[in-house]
C-alpha cells in the first residue's frame with residue numbers, strides 16, 4: 001500500500017446516485033491525464049464495476065497468494081464481483097465481507113499508483129467503517145443528486161468522514177444527474193430533480209463543488225455496454241469527467257500541501273476499557 005500515493009473514496013449516503021459511474025469514469029479520466037490509476041470496487045454485496053468495465057467473466061490471475069488486478073481503459077481494477085457468480089447472492093456476515101474487502105487492498109499487487117479510486121457501497125455500514133478505519137484514505141469525494149432527499153442522506157456520509165475518530169478530509173462534492181439533456185436537444189437542460197441542490201449543500205457544508213454531471217441516456221447505455229462514457233472522445237459527459245478529474249487533482253494537491261499526511265486510525269482489538 002505504501003506504493004499508492006493517493007486513496008480516493010467515492011462515497012454517498014444514498015444508493016443509486018451514481019457512485020460507481022463517477023468512480024469508474026473518474027478513474028478513466030485520471031488515467032487519460034497520465035496518472036497511474038487503479039479502481040477498487042468495495043461494494044461487496046452489490047459490485048457493479050465488473051459490468052461497467054465489461055469484465056464480468058474474467059477472473060484475475062494470481063501470483064502466489066496475491067491477486068493481479070485486471071487492466072482496462074488504462075486502469076487497474078479489482079472487485080469481489082470477479083470472484084463470485086453474478087446470480088449468487090453474497091450471504092456473508094459483516095466481518096466476513098469486511099475481510100474480503102480488505103483483501104482487495106492487502107492481498108493484491110497494485111504496484112505503483114498515483115491514484116487508487118475506491119467505489120464505496122451506499123451508506124455508512126460495516127464495510128464503509130472498516131474502510132475508513134483501516135486505510136490511510138487521502139480524502140473523500142462525495143456524490144449526490146440534486147433532490148433534497150439525496151442531500152439529506154449525503155449529510156450522514158459527510159458526518160461519518162468528519163467524526164473525530166475518523167477524520168478523513170472531504171475533498172469535494174460532485175452532483176450527478178444535475179439536469180436531464182435529451183440526445184436530440186443537446187443544448188436543453190431540464191432540472192427534473194430540482195436545481196442546484198448539490199451546490200447549496202456544498203456551500204452550507206463548506207465543501208467545494210468539484211463538478212456537475214448531466215443525466216443523459218448515453219451514460220446509462222455505455223455503462224450497460226461495459227464501455228463507460230469516459231471512453232468516448234469528445235462526448236460532453238466525457239469532457240465533464242475530464243474536468244472533474246482535473247478539479248480532484250487540484251483538491252488533492254491542496255490537501256497534501258496544507259495538511260499533514262493522513263494517519264490510519266486503528267482501533268485496538270484487545271482494548272478492554274472505554275477510551276476516548
Ligand SMILES: Nc1ncnc2c1ncn2[C@@H]1O[C@H](COP(=O)(O)OP(=O)(O)OP(=O)(O)O)[C@@H](O)[C@H]1O
Pocket residue numbers: 012014015016017018019020021022043046048121122176177213214215216217219220221223224
Ligand atoms: N449521469 C447519468 N446519466 C444517466 N444515467 C446515469 C447517470 N449516472 C448514473 N446513471 C445510471 O443510474 C444507475 C445508478 O448508477 P450507479 O450504479 O453508478 O449508482 P451507485 O450510487 O453506484 O448505486 P449503488 O448505491 O447501488 O452502488 C445506473 O443504471 C447508471 O447507469
Ligand SMILES: [Mg+2]
Pocket residue numbers: 019020021043048119120
Ligand atoms: Mg455502486
